[in-house]
Amino acid sequence: MIRDKTVLQADSQPSEILHRHEQINYLSEILRPVVDGERVDGALLYGPTGAGKTCTSKFILERLSDERADVQTAHLDCWNNATRPAILHRLVETVGLQRGLTRSTPADDVSKRLQDDLETPLVVILDEADQIEDQQVLYDLYRNPLVTMVLIANDDEEFFAGLESRVNSRLITIPRIQFRKYTDAELTEILAHRADAGLADDAIQRDALAVIADAAAGDARVAIGILRNVAERAQREGLERITGEVILSVVDVARKEVRQQTLSSLNTHQRVLLEILCEHGQMGMGDLYSRYEDRVENPRSERMVRKHLAKMAHYDLIETEGEKSGREYRAANALVDPRGGKQVIGPGYRLE
DNA sequence: ATTCCACCGGAATAGCGGGATA
DNA sequence: TATCCCGCTATTCCGGTGGAAT
Numbered sequence: 001m002i003r004d005k006t007v008l009q010a011d012s013q014p015s016e017i018l019h020r021h022e023q024i025n026y027l028s029e030i031l032r033p034v035v036d037g038e039r040v041d042g043a044l045l046y047g048p049t050g051a052g053k054t055c056t057s058k059f060i061l062e063r064l065s066d067e068r069a070d071v072q073t074a075h076l077d078c079w080n081n082a083t084r085p086a087i088l089h090r091l092v093e094t095v096g097l098q099r100g101l102t103r104s105t106p107a108d109d110v111s112k113r114l115q116d117d118l119e120t121p122l123v124v125i126l127d128e129a130d131q132i133e134d135q136q137v138l139y140d141l142y143r144n145p146l147v148t149m150v151l152i153a154n155d156d157e158e159f160f161a162g163l164e165s166r167v168n169s170r171l172i173t174i175p176r177i178q179f180r181k182y183t184d185a186e187l188t189e190i191l192a193h194r195a196d197a198g199l200a201d202d203a204i205q206r207d208a209l210a211v212i213a214d215a216a217a218g219d220a221r222v223a224i225g226i227l228r229n230v231a232e233r234a235q236r237e238g239l240e241r242i243t244g245e246v247i248l249s250v251v252d253v254a255r256k257e258v259r260q261q262t263l264s265s266l267n268t269h270q271r272v273l274l275e276i277l278c279e280h281g282q283m284g285m286g287d288l289y290s291r292y293e294d295r296v297e298n299p300r301s302e303r304m305v306r307k308h309l310a311k312m313a314h315y316d317l318i319e320t321e322g323e324k325s326g327r328e329y330r331a332a333n334a335l336v337d338p339r340g341g342k343q344v345i346g347p348g349y350r351l352e
Numbered sequence: 353a354t355t356c357c358a359c360c361g362g363a364a365t366a367g368c369g370g371g372a373t374a
Numbered sequence: 375t376a377t378c379c380c381g382c383t384a385t386t387c388c389g390g391t392g393g394a395a396t
Contacts, residue, residue, distance in 0.1 A: 085381055104371060104380040285359060301385055306360070324392045325359045355396075366385070373378080 001235040007198040008228040010221040013058060018193060019186045020056050023177050027060050027150075030175055034121050034148055035068050041142070042149035042171070044129075046156040047179030050219030053152050056179075057125050061150075070120040077127045084134040087126075088114065095122055111140045118146050125150045130159050131314075135167045142170055181218030188213045190220055191227055199231055204242040211244050215251045222258065229254045262315055270308045272296050274331060277318060282330035 006012050017024060023045075030043050045053045054075075061073040074094040081087050085107040092098045092110055097117050101110060124141070129151040132138065141147045153159040156176050160168055182190065191209045212230070216223035230250045234242045263271070269292075276291050277283070283291075285306070293299045300308075309329060312318045321328045 083381075102371065102380090104378095106380070302359090303361085303386080304384055307384090310361085322392095323360085324390090325357080326393070327359075353396100355394100357394080358392095360389105360391080362388090362390105364385105364387080366383105368383080369381095371378105371380095374376090 001200055001203055001239070002198065002231050003200055004198045005228075007194055008224065008231060010224040010228075013055065013062075014190075014193065015197075016193075017052065017056055017059050018190050019182065020052050020179075023052075023056055023179060024060060026175070026177050027057065028063075031060065031064060031123065031148065031150075034071060034123060035064065037121065039145050040148045042151060042174045044151045044153065044156055044159065044171075044174055044176045045179060046153050046159065046176060048154060048181055048218070050216075050221040050223075051179040051181055052220060053179050054125070054127055055220075057150050057152065061123055061125065064123060072120055072122045073124070074122065075125040075127065078131045079128045082131050082133045084137040084140070085110065087132070087137050088140065091122075091124065107137075111137075114140070114147070115144055118144070121146050121148065123148045123150065125152065127152045129153050130155075130162060135164050138163075138167050138171065142167075182220055183218070184210065184213045187216060187218065187220060187223050191223055194224060194227060202241065203231070203234070208242055208244055208247060211247050212251075215247075222254075225258065226251055226254045229257070262317065266312070266317075269296060269300055269305070270312055273305065273308060274312065274317060277329055277331040282321070282328045284326075284328050288329060 002008070007014070027043060027045070031040060033040050045057060047053055058075060061075070065071050065073050072095050074091060076087060076090055078087065081090055088107055088110040089098075089101070089103070092101060092113055095114075095118065097113055101113060124147060126132070126149055129138075130153040138149070141149055151159070151171075151174075156178075160172055163171065188206065188209045191212055192206065195204050195209065209227075212223055212226045215226060226247070230242055230247050233250050233253075234246055239246065263274075266274070272295050273288065273292055276288060276295070280291070285302075289302055289305055292305060309318060309320075313320055317332050319330055319332055321330070
């Protein structure tokens with residue numbers, strides 16, 4: 001059934017990118033001067049998750065460094081590297097200039113190293129760029145004549161609105177490339193492409209792929225995840241072909257898997273907050289905090305709790321309603337079982 | 353309209369852990 | 375080994391704001 005497992009991973013780079021010709025051409029054109037050794041300010045790629053932003057930009061950068069061996073490229077996930085020192089350290093590492101620098105070298109020195117010792121052009125993808133906390137780093141990279149930034153965010157307006165004016169005034173003019181959700185037909189083709197490469201011949205029919213595409217709601221990452229789960233299930237059960245029924249039974253499992261992955265990245269405090277919201281539904285900050293205080297050993301400050309909540313809201317684990325003093329929090333719908341309001345995360349969790 | 357309250361989120365500050373250095 | 379320095383997390387402080395009460 002499964003011929004090549006790697007191509008069924010959502011983050012594996014496909015051999016060709018489907019339905020993104022326009023964006024590929026545009027971004028290639030923007031980055032063209034880099035090949036000729038000229039300066040390029042950068043570009044902003046924006047659109048919902050699973051729309052191919054990361055995939056497309058990685059593809060272009062690979063092609064770029066194939067074309068010109070002296071152009072270096074890097075991909076950085078700013079969700080995990082949100083601070084200036086973290087980003088700069090990752091960068092000097094990838095371009096091999098880390099000699100003599102340690103984890104405790106001041107960020108200023110690292111930035112200077114990148115400024116002084118970088119000799120060839122560097123194109124860097126800053127994925128989830130809206131998560132960057134200290135925008136000084138954008139300024140650092142912007143004024144480095146050899147560095148070109150490919151910024152990725154969900155919403156372009158929101159991204160620029162969140163920038164400090166001195167950074168905003170410099171970056172506001174960079175070209176923006178929009179990525180829309182894939183249509184079901186497009187997703188189906190993407191899945192077919194993966195299935196051809198990763199599954200036995202005729203293991204899955206086109207109409208079955210369409211069912212997956214429908215369940216994924218335009219998100220290629222989710223779609224590929226479902227395909228992998230379906231294939232694994234069919235393999236375990238010794239099926240010759242994947243049918244619509246198998247898919248429907250797996251969609252739920254696949255959703256849970258994604259959710260579980262997210263939950264495992266939370267710390268104790270974040271999990272307790274989520275747990276309370278799942279059990280009690282919507283509530284305001286005062287209510288939520290006093291319940292939280294009762295439940296954990298060493299409660300964090302209220303400010304810290306607000307920070308946690310903000311982070312979880314960005315993960316779409318919780319939803320907020322209202323502004324300022326009237327704000328209410330609740331667990332995201334996906335976390336609460338629609339049948340009878342039974343909680344998916346509940347008292348089952350043991351917290352130390 | 354004014355005052356009070358709950359809450360939001362930015363900024364300054366403190367404490368901790370880990371690698372570097374003497 | 376003791377000490378220093380840095381980045382990171384958490385805490386404290388505080389100005390600002392919407393809504394309710396007076």
